[in-house]
Amino acid sequence: MGKITDRYAIVGVGESERSRNSGTTPLHMALDAARSALKDSGLNAQDVDGFMSYNENDSCTSHELATYLGVRPKYVKDIHGGGSSTEMLIGDAVGLIEAGILNTVLIFRSMNGSSGQRVGRGYDPDMLQGALPGGSYIIPYGSASPSQWFGMFATRHMHETGITKEHLGHVCTSFYEHAGRNPKAFLHAKPLTMEKYMDTPDISYPFNIHDSCLELDEANAIIVTSAERARDCMSKPVYIMGMSARQCHPHAHYWSDLDQVASDFVAPKVYESAGVKPEDIQVASIYDCFSWVVLRQLEAYGFAPRGEVGNFVAEGNLRMGGKLPTNTAGGMLSEGYTHGMNNVLEIVRQIRHEYKGTDRQVEGCEIGICTGWSGPDIAGAMILRN
């Protein structure tokens, strides 16, 4: 892909209701989210000729979604994926539009993540042994939950950099504070103090329940098109300045080279492709399946030097008025959970200044970063502008 800066835009975002028990199927929720994104953009369903989605065998297909929007699309694509997949599919959409194959792409993630197949609860042990690379070296030792996998990475990094449990708490309390201003956040009415955080027993040390993302029933959708076509849309386009993605580490659970996470490779590339530096970023959506993941990414993306990331969050820099207001709707820790897509919706709304005049708006933010992370092995990121 050549230089794409400012030539593509996100023109619509939308979501379904979020709940612990939707009482409906991922297809119904995906339709709600897609219709909401279409309404936001002012486009008709027939204007969309590409549909894409990612899932963990827990969703409907892009073809089903298109069918029940009454569209016969040129192209559908469903990938197996979680964190980072939103950014990677946006990259694919841009490539296909650039090649002249498609005009406008709708990307969605829909999952009954609480009432259906639940990530944090673990899976059938024998299925997991076969499904995970090196699974026979993990499952017999009782390690089957993401909180245990990510915790293993976190403990080592915390040991090396001096990050403490209280630093993890600052990530959580900052995001819960944002959820307190967002009536649609699932934990809107569940404020979290540092005292309460520190008193909460661990699930998998170093993590307690607040360090872990919510598991909810929810769908999100976004619409990507060219800057040219974006002018015909009803919404204020948010332009893509740059993107990058990377897969590394053959076996994430055997993180033998701790100094290397995929975000470290993605960071210089995403800044280079957007033509900006970390200090130009005014608002952030940082993938937050667990609190610690935010800290490691702040380090990777150059917002604070290694060893100083704990202080950076303790100084309140993730909060409104801080140096880098982050996950301003509450993030996956306290707003909702769609493997990262809800964080994309929020940064688009911030950069559009959709909350103008309220205490939720990051004042005058023009440039934002959105990151995806699926472990030390996979990362994707994009930089967006007004």
Add this chain to the structure above:
Amino acid sequence: MEYQKPIPLKNQDNSPYWDAADRHELTLQRCDSCHEYAHPPGPSCAKCGSTDLSWVSIGDDVKATIYSYVVSYRPFLPGFQDELPLIIAQAELEKVPEVKIMCNVLECKPEDIQIGMPVQMIWQDIAEDRALPQWKPVDE
């Protein structure tokens, strides 16, 4: 009582490791081209792609230090419910520090586990013909 926890499933790529474990011996895959160890083992080297692979015996007296850990307070798999809190750790091998083996640290209180702690491999017999490599703290 019969062993309730998941038993390591042998397959085409890992069976030399688990066959050796059943004999109370640690065996690791190594690449003959780039000389890197490949753990977990695979059909070819994950570092360079070479198919020239050998199995190297590390023996039955294996020492390591704790590289990282979690203390798990919930059973996410069957069989672990009576052994909480459970220490799940990565052991960095003394002889091959680039290899980290995921394990449980037995005979260790959660408040005592720490990174850098020396541990010794022990062999837990889990079925008539199966054994699981585990670790315990080294007596000072």
